[in-house]
Amino acid sequence: MDRGGPxxxxxxxxxxxxxxxIADHPRILxxxxxxxxxxxxxxxxxxxxxxxxxxxxxGSTYRPRRLFFAARxxxxxxxxxxxxxxxxxxxxxxxxGLDTFAYRNPHPGLRVFEVDHPATQEWKRDRLxxxxxxxxxxxxxxxVDFETDLLATGLASAGxxxxxxxxxxxxxxxxYLTPAAVQKTLTYIAGQAxxxxxxxxYLQPADTDEDRQQLQERETRVAAAGEPWxxxxxxxxxxxxxxxxxxxxxxxxxxxxLIDSYIDGPGEFQNRTPHALRASRILRAGH
Numbered sequence: 001m002d003r004g005g006p007x008x009x010x011x012x013x014x015x016x017x018x019x020x021x022i023a024d025h026p027r028i029l030x031x032x033x034x035x036x037x038x039x040x041x042x043x044x045x046x047x048x049x050x051x052x053x054x055x056x057x058x059g060s061t062y063r064p065r066r067l068f069f070a071a072r073x074x075x076x077x078x079x080x081x082x083x084x085x086x087x088x089x090x091x092x093x094x095x096x097g098l099d100t101f102a103y104r105n106p107h108p109g110l111r112v113f114e115v116d117h118p119a120t121q122e123w124k125r126d127r128l129x130x131x132x133x134x135x136x137x138x139x140x141x142x143x144v145d146f147e148t149d150l151l152a153t154g155l156a157s158a159g160x161x162x163x164x165x166x167x168x169x170x171x172x173x174x175x176y177l178t179p180a181a182v183q184k185t186l187t188y189i190a191g192q193a194x195x196x197x198x199x200x201x202y203l204q205p206a207d208t209d210e211d212r213q214q215l216q217e218r219e220t221r222v223a224a225a226g227e228p229w230x231x232x233x234x235x236x237x238x239x240x241x242x243x244x245x246x247x248x249x250x251x252x253x254x255x256x257x258l259i260d261s262y263i264d265g266p267g268e269f270q271n272r273t274p275h276a277l278r279a280s281r282i283l284r285a286g287h
Contacts, residue, residue, distance in 0.1 A: 033103045
């Protein structure tokens with residue numbers, strides 16, 4: 001990550017969500033804030049060349065990938081809505097990057113804690129100011145450098161309550177952490193007052209030579225950009241780890257399953273899942 005701002009992947013993800021607003025109909029996720037946040041005009045988005053699987057470019061506007069960016073955010077926000085309806089009043093967005101839920105939060109009384117590296121938050125707050133996007137009173141920024149700071153300490157100092165239920169959203173982060181760091185964070189979440197839940201996406205190992213080659217090429221590209229991947233999990237292994245921590249309600253979907261659940265008509269990706277989606281999965285675990 002560039003210590004002067006967000007990571008390249010955070011910017012690419014935000015750009016993909018912005019492009020989704022004009023390129024895909026019906027939308028999976030409606031986000032009127034993200035384009036302003038990244039400073040992309042409607043004309044700039046409209047003039048973007050749509051990459052293909054053979055010529056993916058940056059990858060952020062390649063359709064399967066941007067649909068997953070939209071779908072995983074929609075899935076998390078749907079879970080937040082369901083929890084808020086039962087009285088949950090805390091949401092923690094881990095590695096918030098350029099997430100915009102807090103600025104579109106429709107749930108009265110719901111507090112949002114954005115946890116991220118201090119430099120990323122400083123850049124984001126500058127962009128919010130430049131774009132005249134109001135920071136709601138329900139939002140609390142929690143600057144945490146995971147290399148030197150403790151998540152528990154940062155959240156406690158920000159007024160987060162460990163004795164009240166919460167939803168933890170952890171998107172686009174897990175594969176950049178070591179398995180030990182993932183375990184540490186999940187252990188912290190497991191200690192939250194019930195009923196609480198976590199939503200996160202992860203990468204599964206490839207199981208064919210073709211997929212292994214494609215995944216290795218992607219891994220090499222992100223490593224060259226200074227953002228290497230450190231962890232992969234099989235669905236069985238991550239489920240076993242979560243059950244040992246006390247999570248009892250686990251839902252796990254492939255990226256293709258998640259996207260197709262939000263698109264009317266026959267599943268677009270079930271019979272031919274693009275390489276860009278084959279490793280990605282998203283999971284909800286509650287207790």
